[in-house]
Amino acid sequence: MSKKRQQLVDTAIKLFSAHGYHGVGIDWISREAGVTKKTMYHHFHSKNELILAALKHHDGLFRNEFMNAVKAFHEDPYERLLGIFDVAHHWFSDKKFYGCMFINAIGEYSEPDSSIRNVCQEFKSLMRKYIAQLAEDAGIKDTESIATSLAILLEGSIVTAQVSGTPDSAIEAKKAAKLLVDLALQN
Amino acid sequence: MSKKRQQLVDTAIKLFSAHGYHGVGIDWISREAGVTKKTMYHHFHSKNELILAALKHHDGLFRNEFMNAVKAFHEDPYERLLGIFDVAHHWFSDKKFYGCMFINAIGEYSEPDSSIRNVCQEFKSLMRKYIAQLAEDAGIKDTESIATSLAILLEGSIVTAQVSGTPDSAIEAKKAAKLLVDLALQN
DNA sequence: AAAAAAGTATACTGATCTGTTTAGTGTTGA
DNA sequence: TCAACACTAAACAGATCAGTATACTTTTTT
Numbered sequence: 001m002s003k004k005r006q007q008l009v010d011t012a013i014k015l016f017s018a019h020g021y022h023g024v025g026i027d028w029i030s031r032e033a034g035v036t037k038k039t040m041y042h043h044f045h046s047k048n049e050l051i052l053a054a055l056k057h058h059d060g061l062f063r064n065e066f067m068n069a070v071k072a073f074h075e076d077p078y079e080r081l082l083g084i085f086d087v088a089h090h091w092f093s094d095k096k097f098y099g100c101m102f103i104n105a106i107g108e109y110s111e112p113d114s115s116i117r118n119v120c121q122e123f124k125s126l127m128r129k130y131i132a133q134l135a136e137d138a139g140i141k142d143t144e145s146i147a148t149s150l151a152i153l154l155e156g157s158i159v160t161a162q163v164s165g166t167p168d169s170a171i172e173a174k175k176a177a178k179l180l181v182d183l184a185l186q187n
Numbered sequence: 188m189s190k191k192r193q194q195l196v197d198t199a200i201k202l203f204s205a206h207g208y209h210g211v212g213i214d215w216i217s218r219e220a221g222v223t224k225k226t227m228y229h230h231f232h233s234k235n236e237l238i239l240a241a242l243k244h245h246d247g248l249f250r251n252e253f254m255n256a257v258k259a260f261h262e263d264p265y266e267r268l269l270g271i272f273d274v275a276h277h278w279f280s281d282k283k284f285y286g287c288m289f290i291n292a293i294g295e296y297s298e299p300d301s302s303i304r305n306v307c308q309e310f311k312s313l314m315r316k317y318i319a320q321l322a323e324d325a326g327i328k329d330t331e332s333i334a335t336s337l338a339i340l341l342e343g344s345i346v347t348a349q350v351s352g353t354p355d356s357a358i359e360a361k362k363a364a365k366l367l368v369d370l371a372l373q374n
Numbered sequence: 375a376a377a378a379a380a381g382t383a384t385a386c387t388g389a390t391c392t393g394t395t396t397a398g399t400g401t402t403g404a
Numbered sequence: 405t406c407a408a409c410a411c412t413a414a415a416c417a418g419a420t421c422a423g424t425a426t427a428c429t430t431t432t433t434t
Binding site: 018019020021022023098099102103104106107108109110112117120121124145148149151152153154155156157158159160162163164165169172173175176179180183 | 205206207208209210285286289290291293294295296297299304307308311332335336338339340341342343344345346347349350351352356359360362363366367370
């Protein structure tokens with residue numbers, strides 16, 4: 001992978017996150033990445049392809065960092081399951097937290113079968129699968145049900161943190177999640 | 188209130204919802220509303236003011252429709268509290284469901300103290316207050332805690348429905364909400 | 375009936391949008 | 405070494421962006 005290409009992807013992620021997708025032009029990204037527009041169009045055939053590349057790169061990077069943070073945060077499987085909200089809280093506390101790139105992308109590109117939408121759905125699907133695995137490790141029987149609930153709570157806490165500008169929703173979501181998880185473990 | 192002005196606000200809500208805020212220009216809105224650009228700038232000093240007017244109008248309209256739907260859906264206070272997810276499910280099932288206008292707005296305008304952000308925060312705050320009222324009517328003691336949980340579940344179900352393209356998340360969120368509400372009623 | 379307000383149509387500004395073109399410079403691997 | 409590749413710089417195309425200007429017509433209010 002070319003170095004310039006990576007600079008373009010990194011810059012795109014940064015600017016799209018902060019200013020939206022229609023809100024950032026190719027010129028801006030190229031300038032910020034220290035690369036000419038020609039080079040940008042050498043690596044990506046269109047703005048849409050750059051958006052896709054940015055989303056795909058962020059997908060891998062984000063999930064990897066998220067999983068490592070959960071692992072590092074707690075040892076116990078039960079605490080790890082709820083630990084996703086501790087990691088979320090840490091994420092929301094970042095000065096440069098602008099919500100979820102994928103949610104924001106869908107907000108601007110609503111066509112039902114677009115490639116952008118597919119990448120976003122794939123990300124959410126993999127996150128849900130990861131939560132289901134954590135639930136299984138914690139000894140929960142109905143992993144699908146709890147994964148769905150916790151995934152919805154996580155999405156809700158992301159959006160709430162984004163709108164309110166505070167990370168508190170992660171703590172609130174964790175409280176609710178704990179009640180649901182404890183109930184699920186009683187059965 | 189002028190008729191043309193209202194046409195502009197209605198059209199703005201429709202187009203911003205479907206294509207985002209940066210994705211829709213003044214020309215497009217004016218053309219679609221059957222109004223000249225001059226008239227548009229007579230009623231609104233800038234695009235930003237039109238966005239604000241659209242959000243504020245949608246705020247009142249949406250909450251009113253939502254509350255009426257909840258009232259019409261169920262009689263019993265307990266069922267009404269959980270009924271917010273039935274109304275959400277109906278909302279998500281609309282062919283023209285593009286997620287929450289306010290969440291999508293924050294995704295494009297992330298400046299911490301912008302007027303757009305304030306309108307969005309106000310909307311979310313009023314929705315939370317409404318849920319707390321429903322919780323009180325249902326005989327729940329710790330209304331604040333349950334309102335927070337249900338608000339997060341509602342946000343999560345909105346975003347999940349938007350990304351997945353199906354209304355199912357409303358049903359899943361309702362299941363989790365029922366467990367939390369029943370727990371809260373035991374105390 | 376007169377005056378004010380709200381509307382039309384159209385063309386314009388200057389900036390920015392995505393994407394292309396031309397012409398030339400480094401870099402690198404077979 | 406030399407050809408392919410990656411890159412720079414800068415201008416260009418055609419469309420669209422937010423917003424303004426000019427000149428005229430319709431509607432409403434006093």
